[in-house]
Amino acid sequence: MSKLRGIMMxxxxxxxxxxxxACTNFKTHSEIEALNEVQPVGSPFTQHLAAEYxxxxxxxxxxxxxxxxxxxxxxxxxxxxxxxxxxxxxxxxWNLLPRHMEExxxxxxxxxxxFDLGAREIAPQxxxxxxxxxxxxxxxxxxxxxxxxxxxxxNQYLEAIAALESMLQPYQPVPExxxxxxxxxxxxxxxxxxxxxxxxxxxxxxxxxxxxxGGQNVLDAVAEEIKSRTDIAAVTIVGHTDSSGPKSYNNxxxxxxxxAVRDGLIERGIMADTIRVEGRGEDELLVQxxxxxxxxxxxxxxxxxx
Numbered sequence: 605m606s607k608l609r610g611i612m613m614x615x616x617x618x619x620x621x622x623x624x625x626a627c628t629n630f631k632t633h634s635e636i637e638a639l640n641e642v643q644p645v646g647s648p649f650t651q652h653l654a655a656e657y658x659x660x661x662x663x664x665x666x667x668x669x670x671x672x673x674x675x676x677x678x679x680x681x682x683x684x685x686x687x688x689x690x691x692x693x694x695x696x697x698w699n700l701l702p703r704h705m706e707e708x709x710x711x712x713x714x715x716x717x718x719f720d721l722g723a724r725e726i727a728p729q730x731x732x733x734x735x736x737x738x739x740x741x742x743x744x745x746x747x748x749x750x751x752x753x754x755x756x757x758x759n760q761y762l763e764a765i766a767a768l769e770s771m772l773q774p775y776q777p778v779p780e781x782x783x784x785x786x787x788x789x790x791x792x793x794x795x796x797x798x799x800x801x802x803x804x805x806x807x808x809x810x811x812x813x814x815x816x817x818g819g820q821n822v823l824d825a826v827a828e829e830i831k832s833r834t835d836i837a838a839v840t841i842v843g844h845t846d847s848s849g850p851k852s853y854n855n856x857x858x859x860x861x862x863x864a865v866r867d868g869l870i871e872r873g874i875m876a877d878t879i880r881v882e883g884r885g886e887d888e889l890l891v892q893x894x895x896x897x898x899x900x901x902x903x904x905x906x907x908x909x910x
Contacts, residue, residue: 636661636678639685646687649728653690656736657681664743673743680739689724691891692716693739696848696898698746706809708742711761713807713900716891718768720901727771734768737761804907806865810898811849813860815868823865826907827872838910839874841865843883846902847895851885858883865905 639658644651657680665674684690695709715734724731740757744750804826806819815823830836843862845854862881870876891901 635675635682636665639678639681642682642685644685644687646684647689647724647728649724649731650684650687650689652729652732653735654681654685656732657684657690660736660740677739677743690735691893692735693742694897695742695900698742700742700746701748704745704748708738708745709809709900711738711741711765715765716899716901718765718772720890721772723768723772727768730764730768730771734761734764737764806861806905806907807900808861808903808905810846810900810903811857813857813864815864819865820868822907823868823872827869827874830869830874830909836909837878839869839879840908840910841869841879841881842888842906842908843881844888844890844902844904844906845886846897846899847886847889847893848898854885855883858885861903861905865907 639654639661642654644654657677661674661678661681664670664677668674680690692712692715695705695712700708715738718734719731723734737757737760741754741761744754744757748754804822806815806822808814808819809816826839830839841862843858843860843865845858845861847854849857859881860883862883866876866879866881869879886902889899889902890904891899893899893902
């Protein structure tokens, strides 16, 4: 269970009587029963997500005998059933080993990017499966003793997100129809993407500004793009943070991230006087969250061309 729920349970065991504990268990069952009976409304995604959380909460209650987590996911299911877009579990809410936190952060960020590209609208059922399997994975990983269950949830998530990403690939804006070319005229090659249409993202670990292997690959691609074209006059790098931490600190961290990307491009042969850097801290979140939330997709530097 998460740190927050864990603290609440310890407090409950100290402060509450056996009779009150029985009432808590009854509430757990009643909320799951409510989820079992509710008729979901809202978008196709929220309806599918409610069904996924219904199955997950019942499994936690009846098979795993994990009452706190059954209650937690039943509540997420009821929220989804009401039409609310419920987010995947925040990494910071769970007691994870550092290596597991890193792996799950990357997996969550991958899913958030897919959602931002319209996955919930394009493939609502597959998106709901990906989110529920991710939540299953993080819940099992925190317990960290049932290897088969961990791998089952993890593999199902990886299969779901891969399928989801493959569905997103073909979705491009449909061009306006054009008149057919004259019979003897050679076909015109497609116009290359203009500089103001291009955007690259480099993601960062929590409270860090060093660039990992994935980010280095992005910088390689950016440098190659700049060198291969003559219509790119300037490069703008904007650093961002998530909403955790003081705003003044996040403004400084955002600039450190932007400058780290700038240094990486200079190392790859890009002229320093063509690069402009900005830091916007937590002011322009890619994924909207409450204050104090550690969100991997928001810890980024955005690279655009002029």
